[in-house]
Structure formats: C-alpha cells, structure tokens
Amino acid sequence: MTAAGARTRSVGRGAVTLLAAAAVYELVARSGVFAAALVPPLPTIAQTLWSMLLDGTMLNHAFYTVYRMVVGLGLAVVVGLPLGILMARFRAVEQFFLPLVSVLMPIPSLAWVPIFILWFGLGDTTTILVVFYAATFPMVLNAWTGVRSVNPLWLRAAGAMGAKGQDLFWKVIVPGASPFIITGVRQAFLRSFVAVVGAEIIAASAWGLGWVIFDAKEFLNADVMLASLAVIGVIGFAFERLVFGTLERATILRWGMVRAAKN
Amino acid sequence: MTDHVATANGRAPTPGTPASLWAGERLRAAARTAFPFLVVGGLWELVARLGIFPPRLFPPLEEVAATFVRLTAEGILPHHAVETVGRLLAGFVLAAVVGVVIGIAMGRSRRAEDIFLPLVSIGAPVPGLAYAPLFLLWFGLGNVGAILLVGFVSAFPVIINSWTGVKAVKEVWVRAAQSMGADDQRLFRKVILPGALPYILTGLRLGLAQAWRILVGVEMLAAVPWGLGWMIFGAREFLNTDVMLAGIVVIGAIGLALEKLVFQRLEQYTVVRWGMMTS
Numbered sequence: 001m002t003a004a005g006a007r008t009r010s011v012g013r014g015a016v017t018l019l020a021a022a023a024v025y026e027l028v029a030r031s032g033v034f035a036a037a038l039v040p041p042l043p044t045i046a047q048t049l050w051s052m053l054l055d056g057t058m059l060n061h062a063f064y065t066v067y068r069m070v071v072g073l074g075l076a077v078v079v080g081l082p083l084g085i086l087m088a089r090f091r092a093v094e095q096f097f098l099p100l101v102s103v104l105m106p107i108p109s110l111a112w113v114p115i116f117i118l119w120f121g122l123g124d125t126t127t128i129l130v131v132f133y134a135a136t137f138p139m140v141l142n143a144w145t146g147v148r149s150v151n152p153l154w155l156r157a158a159g160a161m162g163a164k165g166q167d168l169f170w171k172v173i174v175p176g177a178s179p180f181i182i183t184g185v186r187q188a189f190l191r192s193f194v195a196v197v198g199a200e201i202i203a204a205s206a207w208g209l210g211w212v213i214f215d216a217k218e219f220l221n222a223d224v225m226l227a228s229l230a231v232i233g234v235i236g237f238a239f240e241r242l243v244f245g246t247l248e249r250a251t252i253l254r255w256g257m258v259r260a261a262k263n
Numbered sequence: 264m265t266d267h268v269a270t271a272n273g274r275a276p277t278p279g280t281p282a283s284l285w286a287g288e289r290l291r292a293a294a295r296t297a298f299p300f301l302v303v304g305g306l307w308e309l310v311a312r313l314g315i316f317p318p319r320l321f322p323p324l325e326e327v328a329a330t331f332v333r334l335t336a337e338g339i340l341p342h343h344a345v346e347t348v349g350r351l352l353a354g355f356v357l358a359a360v361v362g363v364v365i366g367i368a369m370g371r372s373r374r375a376e377d378i379f380l381p382l383v384s385i386g387a388p389v390p391g392l393a394y395a396p397l398f399l400l401w402f403g404l405g406n407v408g409a410i411l412l413v414g415f416v417s418a419f420p421v422i423i424n425s426w427t428g429v430k431a432v433k434e435v436w437v438r439a440a441q442s443m444g445a446d447d448q449r450l451f452r453k454v455i456l457p458g459a460l461p462y463i464l465t466g467l468r469l470g471l472a473q474a475w476r477i478l479v480g481v482e483m484l485a486a487v488p489w490g491l492g493w494m495i496f497g498a499r500e501f502l503n504t505d506v507m508l509a510g511i512v513v514i515g516a517i518g519l520a521l522e523k524l525v526f527q528r529l530e531q532y533t534v535v536r537w538g539m540m541t542s
Contacts, residue, residue, distance in 0.1 A: 100300070202483055
C-alpha cells in the first residue's frame, strides 16, 4: 500500500470513529436514560452554538477570553524573555532569580486566584495576573536554557570575524536561542490557556468562555457548556496551528535552526 | 527543573579539594540560595509594616508563620494536605493505568490508533478546568467528580507519550529480537516496553504535573469537604489572607517534593541506570 493510500485510509477511519462516537452520544442522549438537560442531543448543541454566534454573545465571550490571555501572555514574554536571557548571561542574575523560580514554579497558578481576588477584585486584573504567573516560568526557563545552549563555536567564530556586543547578541545569540524561545512561547501559551479558563471559572467576571461554562452549570444548561467547550477547542487549535505554526515557519524553520537544534 | 537547581547550589567540588574547603563552599552555596528569599521576605515585611495595604489583606510574615504553626498543630493543615495528595494519587493512578494501556495499544495496533487518535487530538487541547462544570454536572459535587476529572485530564499526556514511545522503538531491535526467536510476549516485555519506557516515564511525569496544576482549581469548584484548594478558597470568604498564604506554602512544598523526590528519583532508577538517557 502506498503512503498516500495509508493516509487516506487513516483519515477515513478517523472520520468513521468520530461519526461513531457522535452516534453513540446521540443514542445515549435520545434514549432518555439521563436527563435531557444533562445530556442534550447534538442538534440542540449546534442550535445553541449557532444562536449564540448570531446574537454575538459567544463572540463577546471569546473576545474577552482571548484578550485576557493575550495580555497576560504578552506581559509574560516582555518580562520572562529578558529575565531568562539576563540569567543566562550574568551569573549574579542567575544566582538571585533561579532559587525564586524553582520555588515558585511548582505552585499551580490557580492556587493564587483566591488571593488575587482579595487583592485586585474580581475581573480582568486578576485573570490577567494569573495568566501572567502561569506563562512567565516556561518563558524564563526556555530563554535561559536557550541562550546557554548556543553553540560556543558560533560565538567564537563570530568573535573571530569581529562581531561584538550588539551584533553578537542580535545576530548570533538570539537566533541561536530561538528554537528554545519559540518552544517557551508555545508552552507559555498552553499554560496561559489553561490558566485563563480556570481563572475565569473561579474569579467569575461576567464575560469569558470559562465564566459562561460555569454560569451555565447553575442553570443546568449543558448545551451552552458543550457549545462553549467547542469554541474553546477551536480557539486552542487555531492558536496552535495558525499562530505558532506560522511563527515557526517564518523564523526557525526558515533559518534552518530546528534541524541544527536537534543534532 | 533538574539541572537548574544543581547549578544554583550544587557546584560540585573537584575530587582533590580538602573537606574543610568543601564545607565552606557548601555554606557559601547555601547562603547564595537563601539570599534572594531574604530580600523578597524583607520587601514583603516592609510593605506589610508600612500599612500601604490593610493588614488583613497583606499580613506580615510572622503572622503567616504563626497561622501555619497553629493550623499544623491543630491538625487542620495536615488533614487538608493528606486529602489533596490522596486525590492527586487516585486521579493520577487512574490516568497512568488507562493512559499507558491505551497509548501502548495505539502504538501496537493500527486499528486502535485509528480509533483513539482522533478522540485524543480533539480532547487534549481543551484546558482541563473547562471540563470541570460538565464533570460536576454529570458526576455530582465531591470526590468522584474531582478524581475522575483529574484522571481524565492527566491521561492525555500519558497516552500521547506512550504511543510515541512504542512507535519510536527502533525497528532494528524488533527485527533482531524476532530473528533470535523471541515470541510476541517476550518481544513486548524485553524489547518494546524497555525501549518505550523513557517516553512513557516522560508522559507520566507530564501527567502528574498536569494533575497537580488542575487539582487545586478542581478542589475550589467541587466543594469537597477537605483539600488545600478548598481551604484557600474558603478562607477568602473570611478575608483570612494568612490562612491562604499558609496553604500556598504547603502547596508549593508538595509541588517541590513531587518534582525532587518522585520525578528525579524515578528517572535515576530506571532509564538513566539502563543507559537509555543521560542524567
């Protein structure tokens, strides 16, 4: 069998699996074993999703979630990236921050939510700070590791060719560390996605996909919950494939860094 | 986590160094590690004493320490911690067993791969806590919903890594074992399982970390009677910031212990010893 043939067959089987899973779900939903409010049939979920998309509420929720996540993630990159690079370049910075990072990192970001609520109130500030907390550590650690693992040969070669300070940093160190840095942004994104939904659920702030899921529980609106879950899945998928896939292709793949990094 | 801390305080002495020098070096390393905490603690104390924020919301450190000692002596903090760890283990064991079995099945059989891969790829990217309200609705508040959710969420990295691990076993090893007459069972036990183990262990490690990250949040939502997440969340109602901070200290300690005692040991005893991975 050719590779393409095997691939089509896999895709076909995957589709069959999903259809079968949907059919089983539909059967369970229709059988009336569980309350219809808890296990709504698929058409109901699709209808809810459609009407929420049409009247704009779903887009608004999604907008708030993405906004909080992007701001928190942006802050984490702005703080974490320079900090990680400084830790790798200066021993004193490393000795000061490394113990703090090692101790703070194992604390789940969601543990801070109740305290942040007390300090900053319900709403955007708390959610953004929780996202920031979750995303900073992968950023710092990857930037730190990345800069330290730049091939010393490249540094010496660039130095021998007369590169100094600025040039060495921007032309050698930053591109050399870029596979790690991009991995860091990716991990930071995954963490911040988990954090933003969790923080929205706990710090209930009137808008956001996490909030709408949790709010729907109060009214037993399982259709709203499942529709929001679908939107969350689509957002995660879009960021992962479109944003980070494009980013990787435009930077480290084009520079040929990924193969070099794997050696 | 492994090497960072090693660079911070474990500057290995050269073999010829006299013992007294070594002790001095270790003392200096300890002081270097303690220094940042003293600075941060000092800043905290300063801000708390200056009264910029109400002391109820920003208690001085000795108050947090006193609360910590009091709650520990009364047995409240240990009780919360034990329940949390128990829930973590229950959920994780569930995820480990189910995840490794599904992952290996996916790696070994084309059919299992075709069935599970689409489901896993759809379920994995959704943040764990987003499933929480659904699980609580379906399985009720309390332990059952919480443990099932933690197990469900942490199963994904275990499945994905076990699957990758089995697929990554070198074809040459399999063929060599077969030509030497290994039957299916021996092949699996002696070649495929050890070959896939570094990946499986990585998966278990990621799974446990994931379970830990979400568990605290789940405890806040699931209204379980005991548990650190619940304790922190409950303390918010009474503005007991000292109790919340004491809880976070315990959470940090458990997280650090998981990292240092469980993961690093596990790696040392298995894959590193077998030479599958350098430490």
